[in-house]
Amino acid sequence: MSARRRATRMLWPLTLGLVSAAAGGQGSGPPAPGPPVFAVETDSVEVDVRVTRDGQPVLDLAPDDFDVRDNGRRQQVEIVQRGESAVHALLALDRSDSMAGDKLAQVKAAARALLTRLREDDRVTLTAFDHRLELVAGPAASRDAALAALESLRAAGGTALHDAVYAALTLADPKPGRPIVLVFSDGFDRLSWLSAEQVLASARTAHAAVYAVQALDPLPAQLKLREANTRFGTPGMLGRPTRGRIGSQRVAPLFEDLARETGGRVWQAAVDPDLERAFVEVLADARSRYVLRYEPDNRAEGWHALDVRVRNGKLKVRARRGYMRPTPAAP
Amino acid sequence: MKLPRKSSHGRLRVGLIAAALSVWPAALAGAGDESPSDTDVTRAYLAAVGRWSAGDDAVVETWADWIAGELTELRGKLPRLVVSAAPGAALDAVKLHVLAAHAAAQRQRHDLWRAHFDLAEALLKESAAAPAGPRPPDFGLLQRDVSLARGYGLLVRWQPSFALDAFKRALEARPDDGDALLGAGMAEELRVTVPALALDRYVSSPELLNRGAVDDLIPAPRVRQMDHENSQRAAETYLRRAASSDAALAAEARLRLGHVLDGAGRRAPAEREWTAALEQAQGALACLAHMFLGRAAERRRDWREAGEHYRSALRESPGAQSAHLALAAALERQGDIAGAREHVRAALHAGGERPVDPWLRYHFEPQRGLRAVLERLARRTS
Numbered sequence: 001m002s003a004r005r006r007a008t009r010m011l012w013p014l015t016l017g018l019v020s021a022a023a024g025g026q027g028s029g030p031p032a033p034g035p036p037v038f039a040v041e042t043d044s045v046e047v048d049v050r051v052t053r054d055g056q057p058v059l060d061l062a063p064d065d066f067d068v069r070d071n072g073r074r075q076q077v078e079i080v081q082r083g084e085s086a087v088h089a090l091l092a093l094d095r096s097d098s099m100a101g102d103k104l105a106q107v108k109a110a111a112r113a114l115l116t117r118l119r120e121d122d123r124v125t126l127t128a129f130d131h132r133l134e135l136v137a138g139p140a141a142s143r144d145a146a147l148a149a150l151e152s153l154r155a156a157g158g159t160a161l162h163d164a165v166y167a168a169l170t171l172a173d174p175k176p177g178r179p180i181v182l183v184f185s186d187g188f189d190r191l192s193w194l195s196a197e198q199v200l201a202s203a204r205t206a207h208a209a210v211y212a213v214q215a216l217d218p219l220p221a222q223l224k225l226r227e228a229n230t231r232f233g234t235p236g237m238l239g240r241p242t243r244g245r246i247g248s249q250r251v252a253p254l255f256e257d258l259a260r261e262t263g264g265r266v267w268q269a270a271v272d273p274d275l276e277r278a279f280v281e282v283l284a285d286a287r288s289r290y291v292l293r294y295e296p297d298n299r300a301e302g303w304h305a306l307d308v309r310v311r312n313g314k315l316k317v318r319a320r321r322g323y324m325r326p327t328p329a330a331p
Numbered sequence: 332m333k334l335p336r337k338s339s340h341g342r343l344r345v346g347l348i349a350a351a352l353s354v355w356p357a358a359l360a361g362a363g364d365e366s367p368s369d370t371d372v373t374r375a376y377l378a379a380v381g382r383w384s385a386g387d388d389a390v391v392e393t394w395a396d397w398i399a400g401e402l403t404e405l406r407g408k409l410p411r412l413v414v415s416a417a418p419g420a421a422l423d424a425v426k427l428h429v430l431a432a433h434a435a436a437q438r439q440r441h442d443l444w445r446a447h448f449d450l451a452e453a454l455l456k457e458s459a460a461a462p463a464g465p466r467p468p469d470f471g472l473l474q475r476d477v478s479l480a481r482g483y484g485l486l487v488r489w490q491p492s493f494a495l496d497a498f499k500r501a502l503e504a505r506p507d508d509g510d511a512l513l514g515a516g517m518a519e520e521l522r523v524t525v526p527a528l529a530l531d532r533y534v535s536s537p538e539l540l541n542r543g544a545v546d547d548l549i550p551a552p553r554v555r556q557m558d559h560e561n562s563q564r565a566a567e568t569y570l571r572r573a574a575s576s577d578a579a580l581a582a583e584a585r586l587r588l589g590h591v592l593d594g595a596g597r598r599a600p601a602e603r604e605w606t607a608a609l610e611q612a613q614g615a616l617a618c619l620a621h622m623f624l625g626r627a628a629e630r631r632r633d634w635r636e637a638g639e640h641y642r643s644a645l646r647e648s649p650g651a652q653s654a655h656l657a658l659a660a661a662l663e664r665q666g667d668i669a670g671a672r673e674h675v676r677a678a679l680h681a682g683g684e685r686p687v688d689p690w691l692r693y694h695f696e697p698q699r700g701l702r703a704v705l706e707r708l709a710r711r712t713s
Contacts, residue, residue, distance in 0.1 A: 127679065131691055132652060135679035158694075163656050163678075170659060170668075170675040193622070193653035193690050198660050205663070 043299060045070070046080065048178065048209055048263060049290045049308055050318040057288030058315055059083045069307040070296050081291035086121045086177035088140060089114070089283070090168040090208065093153065094185035094215070096130040100155040103215075107184060108150055110279040114182070115150070117283055118143040123176035126150065129164035130157030131191040140176040161185050162192035165210070165258070166199050172208035179208035180286040181264075182279070186215045187252025196254045203261045204303075205324040209289075210264040211282040212255035213275065263320040301325050372405050373412045380420045383427050384711050394431040395438075398446045406450065410457040421458045422473060425451045426708040429480050433705055436484060448481050473708075474504035475511060480704045482514050486697035491521040492532040494697075509577030510700065512569050513584055517696065519566035520587050524594045526559060566591045582612035583696070586619055593627070602627050615689035618648035622657055622690065634664040644689075650681040653690035 047068065051058045059082055068075045091114075093107055115124065124146035125138035137149035165183050172179035189196070203210060255266045265285060267278040296304070308319040379397070383390040402409065414421045428451035435443035455474055482497035495518035501511035522529040533550070550558070567588060574584035589604035602624060609620040625640030641658035645651060655678035663671040681687075692699075 131694075132688070133656075133679055135676075139676070163653070166656060166660065167675045167679060170663065170671050173672070191691065191694055193657055194660060202660065202663060 044293050044295050045075075045304075045323065047077075047292045047294075047306060047308060047319055049292055050263065050285065050288065051290065051310055052316045052318075053314065057083075057285075059288060059290075061290070061310060063292075065311050066290075066292060067307075067309045067311065068292060068294060070294070071298055071300075071304050072307070073298060075294040075296060077292040077294045079290055080293045081178070081289075083289075084287055085291070086119070086123070087283070087286055088123045088125070088173065088175075088177035088179045089118065089286075090125045090172055090179060090181045091127065091146075092164040092168045092181065092183045092185075093126075093128045094130075094159060094161070094164075095128045095153050095155045096157055096159040096190075097155055098159075098186060099215075104153060104155045106275055108153060110184075110276040111150055112147065113276045114279040114283050115143055115147050117280065121177070125168070125171055127164060127167060128153050129160050130155070131160050132157070133160060133164055133167055139171055140173065158191040159185065159189055160192040161187070161189040161254070162194045162196055162199050164192075165254070166194050166202055169199070169202045169206040169208060169210070172206050174207045178286070178289075178291070179206075180282070181206075181208045181210045182213065182282050183210065183255070183258075184213045184215065184275075184279075185252075187212070187255055189254070196257070199254065200257055200261060203258050204320075204322065206262070208262065209286070209320070210258040210262045211285065212252075212258060212264070212266045213278045213282070214252055214255055214266060214268045215275070216268050216270045261321055263318045265318070299325065369405060369408065369412060372402065373409070373416055376402070376409065376413060376424075377417050377420055380417075380424045380427060384420070384423045386711075388709075391427065391430045391434050394427055395435040395440070395443055395447070398431070398435075398443050398450070399440075406446070409450065410453040413454065414457045414461050418458065418461055421454050422467065422470075423711055425454045425458075425473060425477060426711070428454070429477055429708050430705060432480070432484070433701070441488070444484065448477070448484075451477050452481075471504050475501045475508055476704050476707055478504065479510055479514060480701060480708070482518065483697040483701035483704065486514075486518060486521065487695075487701065489521075489528055490531045491518040491528055494518040495522070507572075507576050509573055509580045512573035512576055513580050513587075514697075514700065516566055516569035516573055516584065516587055519562045519569060520591050522562045523559060523566055523591060526555075529555075529558065529562065563591065563595055578611075582608045582616045582620075585611070586616060586623065586693075589623060593623070598627060598630070613647070615648055615687075615692055618644040618651055618654060618689040619693055621647065622654060625657060625661070629661065629664075634661050637661040638665065648687060648689050650687055651690070652678045652681045652688045654688075655681060 049066070051061060061079075063077050063079050066077050068077050091111060093111060095104060095107075099107060111126075118124065120143070122143060123138070123140040124143060125140055126136040126146045126149060127138075128134050128136050136152065137146040141149075161183075164185075165181070168181045168183065172181060251266055251268065258264060259266045265282075267274075267281065269275045269278040292308075298304070303322055303324055305322045306319060308317055310317055376397075379390050379394060383394075398406075405412075410421075413424060428447040432444045432447035432451070435441075435447060455477060459470070459474075478497045478501035482494045482501065485491070485494035485497060495515060498511050498515035498518055501508060502515065505511060570584045570588040570591065574581045574588065585604045585608035589601040589608065592598075592604060593601035605620045605623045605627070609617060609624075612620055621640045621644035625637040625644065628634075628637035628640060638658060638661040641654055641661055644654040645658065648654065655674045659671040659674035659678065662668075662674065
């Protein structure tokens with residue numbers, strides 16, 4: 001790695017979503033008292049952006065090629081990272097009983113394919129979930145530690161998908177590297193305490209882009225009915241359990257929403273051989289992104305909608321939809 | 332005929348084949364078209380019951396396999412044959428079938444699970460109708476336990492509509508039974524809080540799904556709406572009755588009642604039930620009551636009160652993974668990202684092999700109920 005890249009990585013600022021404990025609930029009333037836990041180190045905003053042409057990454061753009069608007073106001077951006085940079089990969093792997101046997105072996109092979117492509121300076125937080133969450137390696141472990149720990153995974157139990165995604169998002173610390181969250185599951189939650197809405201609320205303020213790999217299931221919707229999304233407090237979900245027909249396999253709504261909110265992507269993969277390809281593509285996608293930085297001219301608290309475009313209208317842009325500006329710490 | 336003694340599973344299967352050969356040597360050796368007489372099979376069946384009654388638990392495993400083929404043809408007339416041949420053995424046979432059903436389920440043999448329960452219930456029915464002498468005083472309890480075991484087993488497999496049928500049969504045997512009322516309440520609770528599962532009655536056949544025949548089977552939305560409303564009312568009734576019938580079950584019944592009310596949008600009554608449950612509960616149930624109340628506070632966007640409830644939940648059940656995650660989310664809403672991370676890490680460290688999480692226990696309650704029933708049934712009648 002060049003000296004400049006090393007310096008850039010070391011100077012990765014803590015910006016989005018980092019607030020002091022003295023900050024009050026967002027939009028909920030007077031701030032709670034208490035000492036600050038995290039100090040905001042800089043006011044700058046950093047945005048992770050992927051630009052493609054015909055599906056291929058475009059990495060030769062200049063700052064002026066970007067049009068970034070914060071709550072509708074155009075911002076002056078600089079490119080702090082382009083393409084290759086250290087990543088902090090947070091993997092959340094479904095090991096519920098529907099993954100038993102060959103499927104789990106294939107999931108491990110796919111995870112191995114991703115992990116072996118990590119570099120020495122990349123970091124991994126490996127979690128697995130059935131109806132419980134387990135920290136298999138990390139937080140921010142080395143590639144080799146994660147590879148060794150991967151072998152211990154066993155399949156059993158239900159699917160606490162919401163809880164698992166929430167945990168990965170919360171642990172998405174940018175200090176070890178640009179955080180990316182990879183979630184692998186069939187997309188249907190069973191037994192989480194947290195709701196999909198809570199997960200999305202966290203995703204909006206998290207640092208990471210979420211990449212979801214949804215396992216395509218040869219079993220028909222009978223299994224989906226048994227593992228239907230549970231939306232607590234939502235009476236009468238009398239329609240279909242997914243956004244599609246019973247019998248078809250549409251993208252799980254949570255995965256779609258996470259990808260949209262965070263500028264990530266969703267893959268659907270049959271367990272073999274697409275799965276390994278999907279995992280490897282996640283890493284390639286994560287490494288072929290820009291990090292843009294700007295000093296916002298509007299420092300109002302609360303939600304800031306982001307609109308990121310490029311001048312060349314033929315290019316496709318993916319970025320998160322916004323960020324939450326924290327309430328300043330009480331003196 | 333000798334049944335195989337306790338041994339490893341593989342040797343049991345070999346022993347089973349040997350046992351079957353000893354019963355039907357002509358048929359299995361291909362010596363001709365002769366089939367074993369009903370009397371021979373009945374005798375072998377009763378010999379197995381006798382072994383179990385005498386304390387041989389290994390019979391449970393071989394019993395599960397008997398149904399797979401050897402008794403298939405005879406299944407329809409077996410209850411009558413057994414009850415008339417040895418009415419005293421019939422009740423132990425009932426228990427043995429339920430234990431064998433569980434053993435079959437452990438091996439994912441749900442076809443055998445169902446066959447054993449069907450036989451157990453048929454034996455009970457035949458015993459109830461038999462003219463020979465008065466029934467034992469715990470006959471009603473046995474009927475209840477068989478239905479409870481079936482109901483819990485179906486809940487574990489997320490088939491609440493069929494589970495409800497089983498719990499209703501338990502209530503026919505003992506109308507004010509607290510466990511049966513709570514079981515029926517749990518089944519209805521699942522049907523209303525996860526409405527897609529209420530369709531289990533209509534879409535239990537993978538073949539039908541594969542042929543795209545499902546849409547014709549699922550009732551119209553208006554019918555489903557009525558079914559949902561009926562289940563909502565029934566859940567409340569069962570759970571209120573469970574709470575008043577058995578003080579030991581009251582806290583749990585009120586927690587579930589609150590869950591049902593909350594799912595129907597009746598938030599204030601739900602909170603009252605959870606608060607009442609808190610007065611009667613401790614440990615895991617108190618932890619859950621606090622978690623539900625915390626969630627209610629979150630809906631009012633009172634993240635601080637929510638956080639206080641989740642901290643109370645953790646005091647009741649230290650290491651509860653869900654409570655750590657709930658507190659993390661509440662702290663995040665208050666802007667305390669570091670605190671949120673700390674509790675997510677604590678949650679991950681708590682996710683060991685023996686979950687102590689009350690939220691999981693809430694879902695796995697049918698398994699605990701099933702274990703309790705199986706322990707009772709393992710006690711021989713004779």
